[in-house]
Amino acid sequence: MCGHCGCGEEAATTVLNLQTGKQATMERGAGHAHDYVHEHGHDDPHGHGHEHGHDHGHADSGGTPARELVELETRILAKNDAIAEKNRAWFKGREILALNLMSSPGAGKTTLLERTIRELKDEIRLFVVEGDQATANDGKRIRAAGAAAVQVNTGSGCHLEADMVARGLQELKPAPGSVVMIENVGNLVCPALFDLGEQAKVVILSVAEGDDKPLKYPHMFRAAQMMILSKMDLAPHVDFDPERAIANALRINPSISTIRLSARTGEGLDHWYDWLRGELARVHDRAFA
């Protein structure tokens, strides 16, 4: 709880372990700067890289105190990216395939996961990090389908960040050789910017949406390695043109792959499962590369 930036109890990020029922509230250091008054025990105020201590000539004018310009040249997302790299190394050492699933709300991420868990349960161990702003509804659905899950509720946040995934993994303890599905918050904008340490980003576009979505949300489709066209059973009833959607995605990202499927009828799921098997085999082969 913090009075400085307005991030109250409601906005805090929580992690719920659906196996134990234990819920934790995350202390998220990355975004906050509340410790600015405490000393870091080094007295030299000029200790940061090269800096230009010019005073703009105002020093003797009485009114304006002298200013000091300090060059920082720091990447804004450096902290997130460093944690993401740690996650990636953690996955790699355990030969775990981690996928970051992203879509707009309602494209069918959870439904696809439920069916995948049920149909591959004798072959692949699946673990799920569920991201939503609020509620454990999706986490419970995943549990009911037969996989271990943690629910990360981001509060006011519109996407998962690498530290949330790290905290989720601490609870989830995915087994070596397993697949970790990270279901991001439903949103085609913000999640594209934040590396979580996954091996691949998968974007899901349902045929109930527009086939121009890749053009409207280019960052997302540029970042993804795989596009899933979901709810293909609805295709005859809507104006969505799969060929046009694929052409639009390829305009943004010439190397993106596509699978068409319906988690309801089962159409195309074999391709999805084959892709998962192939990615998992690749993770295994590259563990010591």
Add this chain to the structure above:
Amino acid sequence: MHELSVTQNIVAIVSEAAKGRRVTRVTLEVGKLSGVMADAVAFCFDVVAQGTVLEGASLEILEIDGLGRCETCGLEFEAETLFAPCPCGSMRWKRIRGEELIVKSMEMVEAA
């Protein structure tokens, strides 16, 4: 609004470097292909800076134009969006500039 987290990161980076001294100005570089809207960062900045050493600081955002290098014809061209093709028509191009998200510098009150 990922710009809120982006802005929180900016304030955290600057606060840490300032070590308790008051910051009067922050300069950022934001690439036009970065997916971050400079206006939205500016909108968040005053709110996030409240109660920190950055409170009241002015924010300067240097927007960096996108530059692409075509993998088909080799041309370097200004890319205004991610889906702008190379003048030769090819969509296969690498972003070589325009994705910057950098805290460039800060200005502080001179230590007494």
